[in-house]
Amino acid sequence: MFPSEQTDILENPRKRRSSVFLEMTRSLCSKCLVVVDAKILKTADDKIILRKWCPDHGFESCLLHSDANWYFHAQKFNRPGDLPLKFPTEIDRGCPYDCGVCPDHEQHMCLGLIDLTDACNLACPTCFADSDGSAHLTMDQIKASLDGFIEQEGVGAVVQFSGGEPTVHPNIVGAVKEAVSRPIEVVMINTNGIKIAQDEDLVKRLVEVSENKLEIYLQFDGFTDEVNQKIRGAKMADLKMKAIENMLKHGLPVNLAAVIQRGVNEDQIGKIVEFGIKTKGIRGVNFQPAFFAGRYEHDFNPMDRVTNTEIMDRLEEQTSGMFRKTDFLPLPCSHPSEIAMTYAYIRGKKVKPIPRFINMEPYMDQFTNTIFTDPRPIYKKAIEGLWSASSSFNSVKTLYDFSCVCGIPMKKDFFTEKGRQKIADENAFRIILIQFQDKYNWDMKVVKKCCIGFAMPNGKTIPFDTYNVLYRETHEVRHWQNGNIPNPIPMPMPKANGFIPANGQNGKSNGQVKQDLEVNHE
Numbered sequence: 002m003f004p005s006e007q008t009d010i011l012e013n014p015r016k017r018r019s020s021v022f023l024e025m026t027r028s029l030c031s032k033c034l035v036v037v038d039a040k041i042l043k044t045a046d047d048k049i050i051l052r053k054w055c056p057d058h059g060f061e062s063c064l065l066h067s068d069a070n071w072y073f074h075a076q077k078f079n080r081p082g083d084l085p086l087k088f089p090t091e092i093d094r095g096c097p098y099d100c101g102v103c104p105d106h107e108q109h110m111c112l113g114l115i116d117l118t119d120a121c122n123l124a125c126p127t128c129f130a131d132s133d134g135s136a137h138l139t140m141d142q143i144k145a146s147l148d149g150f151i152e153q154e155g156v157g158a159v160v161q162f163s164g165g166e167p168t169v170h171p172n173i174v175g176a177v178k179e180a181v182s183r184p185i186e187v188v189m190i191n192t193n194g195i196k197i198a199q200d201e202d203l204v205k206r207l208v209e210v211s212e213n214k215l216e217i218y219l220q221f222d223g224f225t226d227e228v229n230q231k232i233r234g235a236k237m238a239d240l241k242m243k244a245i246e247n248m249l250k251h252g253l254p255v256n257l258a259a260v261i262q263r264g265v266n267e268d269q270i271g272k273i274v275e276f277g278i279k280t281k282g283i284r285g286v287n288f289q290p291a292f293f294a295g296r297y298e299h300d301f302n303p304m305d306r307v308t309n310t311e312i313m314d315r316l317e318e319q320t321s322g323m324f325r326k327t328d329f330l331p332l333p334c335s336h337p338s339e340i341a342m343t344y345a346y347i348r349g350k351k352v353k354p355i356p357r358f359i360n361m362e363p364y365m366d367q368f369t370n371t372i373f374t375d376p377r378p379i380y381k382k383a384i385e386g387l388w389s390a391s392s393s394f395n396s397v398k399t400l401y402d403f404s405c406v407c408g409i410p411m412k413k414d415f416f417t418e419k420g421r422q423k424i425a426d427e428n429a430f431r432i433i434l435i436q437f438q439d440k441y442n443w444d445m446k447v448v449k450k451c452c453i454g455f456a457m458p459n460g461k462t463i464p465f466d467t468y469n470v471l472y473r474e475t476h477e478v479r480h481w482q483n484g485n486i487p488n489p490i491p492m493p494m495p496k497a498n499g500f501i502p503a504n505g506q507n508g509k510s511n512g513q514v515k516q517d518l519e520v521n522h523e
């Protein structure tokens with residue numbers, strides 16, 4: 002019988018996979034934190050997922066992006082990183098055990114975080130720091146962290162005080178004073194706003210010492226007590242408004258920072274942006290999809306996590322297109338999968354996102370730039386300055402870049418503090434989306450380009466994406482207080498016999514492959 006006579010000749014007995022394999026990366030097993038190989042896949046419903054396998058714990062998957070088209074679009078904005086002035090650590094055991102930053106890190110640190118304290122006056126169920134301590138950094142440790150970071154980054158560094166709740170540090174005013182007296186361009190405080198709302202005198206004292214370099218990142222997850230109760234564990238909608246009132250009254254610039262949690266506050270995204278735009282003195286909003294570190298492990302399905310692309314979609318729906326997904330561009334200095342942002346030029350009631358009146362691609366696409374002769378290098382510089390994690394409307398440079406891109410004339414009053422503040426308050430607005438890494442979505446490509454790091458009193462800076470997953474437990478403030486920081490940090494070891502994890506960290510193989518593992522193939 003000829004093959005053509007077979008009735009089932011056209012039927013392929015092999016099944017096709019339901020996803021397209023895009024590339025390999027390294028990740029962590031979410032159970033034992035061992036480094037494992039991982040695949041990045043595009044699913045049939047146009048999502049990007051991470052799929053990994055651990056010898057001991059089998060397969061697991063995690064959603065990375067809800068929109069594969071955005072992911073593909075974003076990749077071309079990846080640009081070469083800048084070298085820091087100094088690498089505080091050496092390459093020894095391999096990533097992620099040499100933080101940092103070690104010479105294998107692909108980017109300098111745009112933003113240095115300093116945890117001032119383990120203590121907090123809230124107990125948020127979403128707290129990635131799991132703050133419930135009582136230890137504070139000493140002033141000497143704060144100064145050492147600042148000096149180490151400046152030595153690494155040079156003049157113009159940007160520093161954010163965090164914690165715990167930094168305003169419960171007994172000398173938060175002194176910490177700000179130390180920071181602004183150094184060659185630091187912008188100092189931020191990342192706060193829940195309780196002290197700011199309750200203690201107006203603290204706001205005044207902060208402003209007095211700030212030398213106009215200070216701005217506040219206020220946790221602001223939505224307008225209802227219900228949202229606050231679920232995310233922060235307390236009804237505090239009115240208190241947030243009081244905090245904003247106190248800051249604006251004393252001219253302290255505010256950025257709102259919202260954690261977006263599945264089923265809790267996706268419906269608040271548009272309202273938060275609209276509120277920020279109409280409130281003079283609020284400079285922008287940072288949205289952060291909830292990530293699973295510290296205390297936040299409840300109600301969690303890694304395949305149904307909120308992503309940056311989902312926030313863009315919600316924002317477009319909820320603002321009737323005031324902002325669209327196409328208005329967002331990835332931050333090219335970090336890995337383009339992690340941070341996206343946009344700026345809008347506000348004139349009265351008109352809101353114009355910058356990418357609607359400038360074709361950004363020739364200025365930001367590194368591949369295009371190799372053949373593109375830019376007619377306006379000054380624009381390129383300004384756009385690069387804006388699309389950076391260290392940009393801030395409190396910085397003269399950022400405001401200059403913004404004015405240049407938007408065509409705001411440099412009148413005499415631009416060169417006064419008051420004139421610049423007027424532009425920042427009335428004409429400028431910024432939205433940042435940051436999708437941080439946890440033990441589920443951890444992607445070593447992204448981690449190696451992370452440009453936000455924790456500056457430590459010993460002069461090291463540990464990238465945010467490794468700190469929360471691997472270093473926080475051993476590097477929190479209480480350990481600095483007790484002087485028992487492990488160096489180097491312990492490496493998780495796989496328990497399975499016969500496996501050499503891909504980074505070779507557990508020694509010898511006996512050549513056997515484990516057979517009894519429950520494998521969950523697609």
Ligand code: SF4
Pocket residue numbers: 095096097098099100101102103104105106107448449464467
């Ligand atoms: S995350 Fe960066 S600093 Fe840390 S070990 Fe890896 S390459 Fe080095």
Ligand code: SF4
Pocket residue numbers: 121122123124125127128129130131132164165166192193
């Ligand atoms: S998230 Fe911030 S405010 Fe909430 S408990 Fe943690 S440190 Fe405190």
